[in-house]
Amino acid sequence: MSNASNGTILNEAEREIEDLLPFYHNGRISTADRARVEAALERNAELRRRLDLVAEEAQAAIVLNEAMSGPSPRAFDALMAKIEAEPRHAAHRMEKARLGFMERLGGLIGALSPRRLAYATAAAVAIIAAQSVVITGLVPGSGSGAPTYQTASAPGVPAQADGTFLLVSFTPEARAGAIAELLRGLNASIVEGPRASGLYRVRIGDRTLPKADAERILARLQAARDIVALVAPDQ
Amino acid sequence: MERDSDEDLVRRIAKGDNLAMRVLYARHHLRAFRFLQRLLKDEALAEDALSEVFLDVWRQAGGFEGRSSVGTWLLAMARNKAWSALRKRREGSLDEGVAEAMEDEGDDPEVQLQKSDKGAAIRACMAKLSPEHREVIDLVYYHETSVEEVAMIVQIPENTVKTRLFHARKKLGELLRDNGIDRGWP
Numbered sequence: 001m002s003n004a005s006n007g008t009i010l011n012e013a014e015r016e017i018e019d020l021l022p023f024y025h026n027g028r029i030s031t032a033d034r035a036r037v038e039a040a041l042e043r044n045a046e047l048r049r050r051l052d053l054v055a056e057e058a059q060a061a062i063v064l065n066e067a068m069s070g071p072s073p074r075a076f077d078a079l080m081a082k083i084e085a086e087p088r089h090a091a092h093r094m095e096k097a098r099l100g101f102m103e104r105l106g107g108l109i110g111a112l113s114p115r116r117l118a119y120a121t122a123a124a125v126a127i128i129a130a131q132s133v134v135i136t137g138l139v140p141g142s143g144s145g146a147p148t149y150q151t152a153s154a155p156g157v158p159a160q161a162d163g164t165f166l167l168v169s170f171t172p173e174a175r176a177g178a179i180a181e182l183l184r185g186l187n188a189s190i191v192e193g194p195r196a197s198g199l200y201r202v203r204i205g206d207r208t209l210p211k212a213d214a215e216r217i218l219a220r221l222q223a224a225r226d227i228v229a230l231v232a233p234d235q
Numbered sequence: 236m237e238r239d240s241d242e243d244l245v246r247r248i249a250k251g252d253n254l255a256m257r258v259l260y261a262r263h264h265l266r267a268f269r270f271l272q273r274l275l276k277d278e279a280l281a282e283d284a285l286s287e288v289f290l291d292v293w294r295q296a297g298g299f300e301g302r303s304s305v306g307t308w309l310l311a312m313a314r315n316k317a318w319s320a321l322r323k324r325r326e327g328s329l330d331e332g333v334a335e336a337m338e339d340e341g342d343d344p345e346v347q348l349q350k351s352d353k354g355a356a357i358r359a360c361m362a363k364l365s366p367e368h369r370e371v372i373d374l375v376y377y378h379e380t381s382v383e384e385v386a387m388i389v390q391i392p393e394n395t396v397k398t399r400l401f402h403a404r405k406k407l408g409e410l411l412r413d414n415g416i417d418r419g420w421p
Contacts, residue, residue: 019397022404028381053418057404060357061376064273071268075282076260079289083256086293 008046017047021054067172069229073222164205164214165191165234166221174227182224186217201234241305249296260289263306266378267313273373274317274366280324284316303387310378311388314370321366353416360410368403375400 010018017040023029024037041048166188170179183189186204193200204217214233221231239247239255241262247255267288271281291312299308361372374380374388385396405421412418 019401022375022400023382026375026379028379028384050420053408053420054404056354056357056418057361057372057407058376060354060361061372063354064358064361065269065373065377068269068272070265071278071282071285075268075285076264078282079260079286082286082290083253083293 018050021051025054025058069171069225072225163203164209166202166204166218167232167234168200168202168228169230170227171229178227182227186220242301245296245299245305256293263309267309270310270313271317273369275320280320284320287316288312307384307387314388356416360407363410364403364406368406371399372403
């Protein structure tokens with residue numbers, strides 16, 4: 001039995017429903033339990049209010065997690081070194097890695113579930129709102145009117161079509177100066193963004209770069225972990 | 236390869252397919268790493284544990300019976316690695332365990348500063364929950380696991396999953412209230 005400070009007390013049956021609310025919210029609940037929850041929500045305002053609390057908590061958990069960057073390449077390299085040293089698969093030791101960074105990272109974005117993506121989107125918008133204002137200033141020609149592209153704060157303006165592009169999100173702590181310096185060092189520029197997912201489209205070449213060159217740039221961006229949260233190819 | 240299911244990849248890994256291993260890593264490493272980092276609160280330790288998790292995948296793929304999803308299997312392994320590392324750390328430093336327990340209590344300047352932003356305050360208090368409470372909160376809210384999956388990952392009965400989540404949420408509400416944010420529950 002739990003009671004709210006406003007005096008609302010849930011009976012035992014309602015408490016059972018309350019325990020199901022987090023799973024109703026994350027969508028991982030049986031059809032029968034879903035029906036029970038929905039029937040209870042329809043008739044009980046306090047349960048509806050508590051579902052709102054669950055939603056608040058879920059959003060906070062998602063923002064907390066999404067704000068964390070990924071592991072350094074060191075973790076993957078250490079793993080691969082250990083695998084290569086494994087005796088069980090000695091016959092495969094000579095198999096050369098056929099995937100580069102591009103393929104390794106390609107599945108990241110697609111791995112997000114629609115629900116998490118939706119929250120991550122909301123979270124990203126909240127976190128990068130201030131940052132994007134600053135980053136807007138990094139877009140070549142912003143304010144000059146000369147180029148044909150702008151940030152997402154100017155939707156509808158077509159980004160340049162030619163070139164090689166990556167999708168990049170920056171850490172919440174990244175300073176505009178550091179981002180600018182990083183991009184300048186790679187002769188790269190932001191041409192679009194932030195998108196709803198918090199990603200910026202970054203041009204790393206005026207033409208289609210050889211795969212090895214693109215991977216080298218991607219690796220350098222990925223190595224800048226204090227600045228770059230995620231980088232992936234933009235096919 | 237991109238369209239292979241996780242289960243297909245694990246079957247290929249069991250045969251020593253290095254490429255399948257890389258694809259599985261690409262799909263799951265970020266979620267596993269975040270889960271580890273939230274539990275361990277230490278990036279280097281989390282990276283070490285992540286490598287160990289996927290090394291176990293390489294070694295144990297042949298024994299994967301598909302009784303859970305690959306994602307659940309990975310989180311269960313990650314959880315075991317994290318708790319093993321936490322135990323070692325606690326054994327190494329009793330003071331740290333005490334310090335962690337103390338984190339839960341009291342008025343927190345960080346939370347105080349966040350009062351104007353309820354979401355930020357909830358996040359600040361969430362970060363102060365015990366590892367037991369953090370893991371169940373993350374598993375349900377971020378990793379979107381079911382009661383049955385949490386039970387499998389945390390190795391507790393299904394009813395205990397609901398009870399633990401309830402207490403984690405209750406603790407969160409108390410931390411918020413202690414810092415001046417009353418959500419009307421608990």
